[in-house]
Each structure stands twice: as C-alpha cells, then as structure tokens.
Amino acid sequence: MISVVIPSYNRADRIRRSAESVLNQTYQEIELIIVDDGSSDNTEEVVKSLNDNRVRYVRQENQGACVARNTGISCSRGEYIAFQDSDDAWHADKLEKQLATLEKYHADVCFCRMQRFDYASEKDVFFPDLPEGIVAYESLLTESLVSTQTILAKRSVCEKYQFTAGLKARQDWDWIIRAAQDHVFCFDASVLVDVYLQNDSITSGQNHEKIIALLQRFYDVYQDRFEQYPAFQASLLEKIAFQKTIVSSAYAEEYEKKYKITKSKADLAKMILSRLHLLHMFYAVKLKKQ
Numbered sequence: 001m002i003s004v005v006i007p008s009y010n011r012a013d014r015i016r017r018s019a020e021s022v023l024n025q026t027y028q029e030i031e032l033i034i035v036d037d038g039s040s041d042n043t044e045e046v047v048k049s050l051n052d053n054r055v056r057y058v059r060q061e062n063q064g065a066c067v068a069r070n071t072g073i074s075c076s077r078g079e080y081i082a083f084q085d086s087d088d089a090w091h092a093d094k095l096e097k098q099l100a101t102l103e104k105y106h107a108d109v110c111f112c113r114m115q116r117f118d119y120a121s122e123k124d125v126f127f128p129d130l131p132e133g134i135v136a137y138e139s140l141l142t143e144s145l146v147s148t149q150t151i152l153a154k155r156s157v158c159e160k161y162q163f164t165a166g167l168k169a170r171q172d173w174d175w176i177i178r179a180a181q182d183h184v185f186c187f188d189a190s191v192l193v194d195v196y197l198q199n200d201s202i203t204s205g206q207n208h209e210k211i212i213a214l215l216q217r218f219y220d221v222y223q224d225r226f227e228q229y230p231a232f233q234a235s236l237l238e239k240i241a242f243q244k245t246i247v248s249s250a251y252a253e254e255y256e257k258k259y260k261i262t263k264s265k266a267d268l269a270k271m272i273l274s275r276l277h278l279l280h281m282f283y284a285v286k287l288k289k290q
Contacts, residue, residue: 002027002080002095002152005072006034007065011086012041016050018086023052027095030054033072038062066163066171069148073158082152087196090149094192098152105134107186109153109179111146114193132189140180141225142235144173150193157183169214177222212243234261241274248280255279 004022008015015034022032034047036059047057060071073081080099084090094112102110116125128145139145148171161179163171176185219236226233241254252274259267273279 001078002030002082002099003072003076003078003155004030004032004082004084004095005069005076006032006084006086007037007068007072008034008039008043008086009037009062009065009068010039010041010043012039012043012046014087015043015046017089018084019047019050019055021088021090021092022084023050023054024092025090025095026093027099030095031056031076031078033058033075035060035068035072035075037065037068064166064168066167067165069171070162070165073162076155079155080152081155081158083148085149085195088149089194089196091190091192091194093190095152097190097192098188101132101186101188102152105186106184107134108157108183109151109185110188111150111152111185112188112190112192114147114150114195115191116195116197126191128187130187130189132187135185135187137180137185138229138231140176140185141229141232144170144176146172146176146185147193147195148172148175149195153179168210170218174218177218177225208243208247212240212247215240215243230261234258237261241270245274245280251279 006015006018006022011018019032019034022030031054032052033056036043036047036057038059038061044057044059047055056075058071058075060068069083080102082095082098098110098112101107113130114127116127127147128143130145135145151172157179161175164174167174215236219233219240222232237254237258241251241258244251244254252271255267255271255274259271270279
C-alpha cells in the first residue's frame with residue numbers, strides 16, 4: 001500500500017482538487033492522510049465531504065508544513081509514502097508509473113517531472129530536465145531538482161529522515177540532501193504533477209532577502225559536504241551572490257570564494273565586476289529582457 005500525505009493550512013478552496021487527484025489514481029491500493037495544520041477555514045468539512053473510506057483526516061495545532069508531513073508519516077501504514085501539496089494536482093497514472101520506475105532501477109526514492117503554472121509570470125515550465133534513471137548524489141546536491149509532491153519513497157527512508165521543522169521553503173531540497181546521502185534516487189521523466197505557483201511563495205522571485213537567509217542557512221548547515229563535493233559549495237555561493245546582486249547588497253565575497261573553487265573565466269569576470277560594483281547593473285539589464 002502507498003500512503004499519501006497532504007499537509008493543508010486554510011486551503012479549503014483548493015484541497016478537493018488535490019485530494020481527488022490522489023483518490024482517482026490508477027493505482028488504487030492507497031490511503032490518503034490529510035493533515036490539517038490548524039486551519040481556521042472549513043477544511044475539515046471539505047475533506048469529510050469526499051466520502052471515501054481511504055481518506056483519514058488528522059488535525060494538529062499550526063506548526064508548519066514540515067511538521068504536518070512528519071505527522072502524516074507517523075500516522076501512515078503503507079510500505080511506500082508519497083507527498084502531495086494541497087493546491088496542486090497529480091496525473092492519474094502518477095503512482096503507477098513511479099512505482100514501476102522505482103522497482104525497475106531498484107531505487108529507494110523516485111521523483112518525476114512536473115509542469116509548473118506560474119500565475120505571476122504567466123509562464124508554464126516543465127521541470128526538471130533530466131533523463132530517466134538513477135540520479136547521482138552530487139546532482140541532487142548542486143541543484144534543487146526535487147519537489148515534494150513528486151516524491152514516492154520507501155517507508156524506511158521517510159522514517160529515517162524527517163522534514164526539518166520550521167523551514168519555510170526548500171524543505172524538499174533539505175530533505176533530499178540528507179536522504180540521498182545513503183539511499184538510491186531515480187527519476188521518472190514523465191510529467192505526472194501539475195504545480196500551481198502562488199504569488200505569495202517565498203521562492204516566487206520577489207522575496208530576495210528571505211531567499212538569501214534561506215540559502216545562507218544551507219551553506220552553514222551543510223559545510224561538512226564541501227570538501228567531498230566542491231561543486232555543491234560553488235553552487236550555493238553562486239545562488240547567494242546572485243540574490244545579493246539583485247538587491248545590490250555586498251556580494252563580492254561569494255564570487256571570490258567561488259572563483260577559488262572553479263578557476264573558471266566566467267567566475268573570474270563576475271568577481272572583477274562585483275569588485276567594481278557593476279555586476280548588479282548587468283543582471284538588472286538581463287532580468288528586464290526576460
């Protein structure tokens with residue numbers, strides 16, 4: 001059996017679409033655990049109106065999506081665990097295809113491609129762009145390739161590695177960094193999830209200061225990986241520096257550190273431009289053209 005966990009907070013207007021996309025899967029041996037994270041709307045009423053004995057409603061005090069997912073894991077009974085978000089939708093064959101892919105590659109976790117609908121930019125993006133198969137740990141480190149609602153994992157992985165309480169964004173990347181260090185991850189290249197990005201998302205591109213703090217937290221917490229995986233350190237430095245460049249804050253230090261790692265001409269140019277306080281002007285022009 002596959003246990004599906006949906007954390008929800010004041011999503012009564014969207015939870016039905018999300019839940020029904022799980023209940024309508026071609027793979028039917030499932031249980032759906034909806035963890036209400038202290039909603040003040042009529043989420044409970046909507047969930048109970050689904051009228052399906054595979055649905056379990058669990059309510060907790062508001063503690064955030066990460067704690068809600070952990071609560072769902074502790075309540076689950078399945079051999080495998082999948083996660084869905086309360087405002088997204090799965091394609092009907094998601095679980096069936098992912099389970100087959102996971103077994104094909106003898107993996108512990110399978111994630112899939114998704115289509116992102118961005119209301120802010122009005123652009124649809126298919127992500128990630130990878131070939132089907134086993135994904136190397138270093139690839140999972142250097143880029144945030146896995147979104148939570150695309151994950152199907154063996155129960156043992158979820159019990160060993162829980163989601164970090166209090167983390168407001170990139171919870172999926174944080175989980176991957178830890179879980180993939182001793183488990184095999186594979187990718188199903190089929191588009192199996194529709195993700196609807198909200199304008200108030202911390203990762204929507206508007207909250208640069210919050211993103212900087214978040215990325216700095218990753219840099220501080222996972223320094224023990226840098227010696228073995230220098231590309232991970234370089235990737236984090238690039239991401240932090242880019243966000244700092246957008247808000248025109250001090251960013252030369254990150255580019256200097258990155259150049260020492262990569263010795264690339266591109267990073268040398270960025271380091272020089274940052275020292276001259278010109279790089280933010282280059283990015284400003286580049287972003288306007290997008």
